[in-house]
Amino acid sequence: MKRYLFLLFFLSAKILFGAETKVYLDSSFLKIQIGKGLNYFSTAKGQLQIEQIRDAKNLPWKVSADNLLILTENDYENDLWISFKILNQSSQVQSLILELNNSLINHVEYYLVSNNKILRSNICGDAYAFWFRPIAYRNPSYPILLSNNDSVRVFMKFDLGGRKIHIPLTLYREEAFLEHAVDKELDLGFYYGILALISVLFFYLFYLIKDRAFLYFAYYMGLHTLLQLGISGVASARLWPNFPYWADRSIAILMSLSIAAGLEFVIEFIGKVNFKKWQLRSIQVFQYMALFIVLLCFGTEYTYYIGVWVLYKIIPLFYFGMFLIAMVFYIRKYLPARIFILAFFAAIVSISGILYSTYGRIHENVFTNNMVVYGEMFKCILLGFALLDRLRIFKEEKELAQLQVIQQLSELNTYKENVNNELEEKVNQKSRELIEKQNEVNRALIYGEEKERKRVAQELHDGMGSLLSTLRLNAESIDLSTKNLNKQEAQAYQNVLEMIDMACTELRNISHNMLPAEIELFGLIPTLKGLVRKINDNGNTQFVLDVFDMDWEMDKQLELNVYRILLELVNNVIKHAKSKQATIQIMRGENLISLIVADEGVGFDMITQKNGIGLFNLKSRTEALNGKISIDSTIGKGTTVIIQIPINTYE
Numbered sequence: 001m002k003r004y005l006f007l008l009f010f011l012s013a014k015i016l017f018g019a020e021t022k023v024y025l026d027s028s029f030l031k032i033q034i035g036k037g038l039n040y041f042s043t044a045k046g047q048l049q050i051e052q053i054r055d056a057k058n059l060p061w062k063v064s065a066d067n068l069l070i071l072t073e074n075d076y077e078n079d080l081w082i083s084f085k086i087l088n089q090s091s092q093v094q095s096l097i098l099e100l101n102n103s104l105i106n107h108v109e110y111y112l113v114s115n116n117k118i119l120r121s122n123i124c125g126d127a128y129a130f131w132f133r134p135i136a137y138r139n140p141s142y143p144i145l146l147s148n149n150d151s152v153r154v155f156m157k158f159d160l161g162g163r164k165i166h167i168p169l170t171l172y173r174e175e176a177f178l179e180h181a182v183d184k185e186l187d188l189g190f191y192y193g194i195l196a197l198i199s200v201l202f203f204y205l206f207y208l209i210k211d212r213a214f215l216y217f218a219y220y221m222g223l224h225t226l227l228q229l230g231i232s233g234v235a236s237a238r239l240w241p242n243f244p245y246w247a248d249r250s251i252a253i254l255m256s257l258s259i260a261a262g263l264e265f266v267i268e269f270i271g272k273v274n275f276k277k278w279q280l281r282s283i284q285v286f287q288y289m290a291l292f293i294v295l296l297c298f299g300t301e302y303t304y305y306i307g308v309w310v311l312y313k314i315i316p317l318f319y320f321g322m323f324l325i326a327m328v329f330y331i332r333k334y335l336p337a338r339i340f341i342l343a344f345f346a347a348i349v350s351i352s353g354i355l356y357s358t359y360g361r362i363h364e365n366v367f368t369n370n371m372v373v374y375g376e377m378f379k380c381i382l383l384g385f386a387l388l389d390r391l392r393i394f395k396e397e398k399e400l401a402q403l404q405v406i407q408q409l410s411e412l413n414t415y416k417e418n419v420n421n422e423l424e425e426k427v428n429q430k431s432r433e434l435i436e437k438q439n440e441v442n443r444a445l446i447y448g449e450e451k452e453r454k455r456v457a458q459e460l461h462d463g464m465g466s467l468l469s470t471l472r473l474n475a476e477s478i479d480l481s482t483k484n485l486n487k488q489e490a491q492a493y494q495n496v497l498e499m500i501d502m503a504c505t506e507l508r509n510i511s512h513n514m515l516p517a518e519i520e521l522f523g524l525i526p527t528l529k530g531l532v533r534k535i536n537d538n539g540n541t542q543f544v545l546d547v548f549d550m551d552w553e554m555d556k557q558l559e560l561n562v563y564r565i566l567l568e569l570v571n572n573v574i575k576h577a578k579s580k581q582a583t584i585q586i587m588r589g590e591n592l593i594s595l596i597v598a599d600e601g602v603g604f605d606m607i608t609q610k611n612g613i614g615l616f617n618l619k620s621r622t623e624a625l626n627g628k629i630s631i632d633s634t635i636g637k638g639t640t641v642i643i644q645i646p647i648n649t650y651e
Helices: 002-017 050-055 174-209 212-232 234-238 244-270 277-297 301-331 337-359 370-476 487-514 517-521 524-538 556-577 613-624
Strands: 022-025 031-034 039-043 069-071 079-088 094-100 107-114 117-124 141-146 151-159 165-167 169-173 542-548 581-589 592-599 628-634 638-646
Touching: 022 031, 031 174, 050 107, 050 117, 050 151, 079 141, 094 174, 107 141, 141 151, 169 174, 174 212, 174 370, 212 234, 212 244, 212 370, 234 244, 244 277, 244 301, 244 370, 277 301, 301 337, 337 370, 517 524, 517 556, 524 542, 524 556, 524 581, 556 581, 556 592, 556 613, 556 638, 613 628, 613 638
Parallel strands: 022 079, 542 581
Antiparallel strands: 031 169, 039 079, 069 165, 079 151, 094 141, 094 169, 107 117, 107 151, 581 592, 592 638, 628 638
16 A cells, blocks of 8 residues: 555656656667657746746646647746756767757756756847857757766756747757757758749749739738748847847847738739729738737837737638638639639648648647748749739730630721722712713714814805905906006905915815815825824924724714814924924724824923813813823923723714
8 A cells, every 4th residue: 555655756756746757868879859758847937047047846747748849828928947867878979969840939947957057058039139149050059068977957948028938949960950950950941942933033034024913912921031031940040140139129020021922912913903802901901910920020019919829810811811812712613713723822821731730739830841931932932923924814805805806807898898898989980971961972072073164164155155255356357457556556456366376275274174075085194184284284393193993983973073183283293392203103902093293393391381271171081081181291302192982982
């Protein structure tokens, strides 16, 4: 019975006062994770110092039952003390490194004790400059040198300042620590390099594309990269080693700013017009809350603790909220959200990795284990792909819209062309009708003119011609021998007879010009030959008549019109050209007659004389016959007139 009572007392004492944790080292030792069986207890802030802890016998030590010491909120409001003993059982000197794989602790005190004597001590953490650390490494690390069969005790005091206490302690042989540090730094360097590369790349893409979604994603990635550098301790070691105030508060500030930038990126990615008002306002509330946390972090220590507490509650809501937004818009057929869903699913995996590391007592920094790191990296890469996919989809939609607009414009242009063609055809038809009417009027005028010429010529021939002939006969019937006319009177009588002859000749010429009888009797070509012969016998200009393919029966009205045109051209050459030689050509082409009159005379300025009366009459007569006239004249080089008259007008 006494034996059982003693055993019960021993177990109760062990539970109440704890048992000292001992770490045994042998010759094969490389590393040991210190967690299970670790001695710890919490006390009011500043209540106990190392001398009291070292010498006290009856402290309320507890024993950690897990491989990792994680304390609840009620515990971390006080100072936390831990203790364990290291024993070197090997026959060689052990050069050791003790690493605290948590870079987010504000204040950690380290004491190495042997035979109740403090051999070494150190105070470091985010609240102190980086050079306070005994080893220039991103995580607090402490060198320990143990002789063979030697032992030391390690005491550590923590003040996390509003954050969960998470203490993954690992004792390394020095060469094992160096290998571990190099491997981890390479992994993190690759991780941060990818994040920085994405940030720079999308800043450049924004410069090229001017899409604000690219800008806010680049901001988000830049802040996220700095945040990850701060969480792992790389930023404290490399970027701001001597700014403890910023090192202490930068994580919460950068995390809040990255949430605000990430939310703005989501708004730009989806598009404000696609959100309902309440959805947009809900996102903006989270943005304002994140920015308010930034203000709290720059305040007093108390407001900073409040800001951190609120931030820890917002982070899961941010990631799950983004995932739900992507799901909602994908269901609403917003195609760019498909990769966005995968990205925030990777983010949820990363958050799950943190929770799993915390509550699963994984002996590693919860923010730098591979599950979290690669989850974040894939999230960022997938977000970049989602943004590029959005650009591609928008480009295809824009090209499709442009094609539709082009097609619509093409159809509209085709319709306009058809309408214009119809209108043009109608205008042309009306113009042709008007021209035809005008030509009919002109032909009627020409016909009337010819009819009037014929009437006048007939009257002159029948009336005035007969009168002059009678006058000539009467004058000749006078017997001058009985009149005793003197020489002057006889000469006057002879002049009267000659003037009567001249009047008869002129009358015949006028009648002939007004109504050339030769055309009725012999046709156009013989008449023209006779005209040329008379002109060449009596004039200064010698004409050459060339006739081609004119051995066919021509309409008399057409012959008369052609004669009138050529007569007008010949008279113009005689009166104005002052040319010694001229050419008249008449030929038949396909369905038309071509008339060419060319001289080598003085020519004229076509600009100043294009509207002369002679030219106007020629054009009017030609157009009345549905013909075309072309005049080419150069001063000093002569004039060429080409007229083409369709034959079918008279068929």
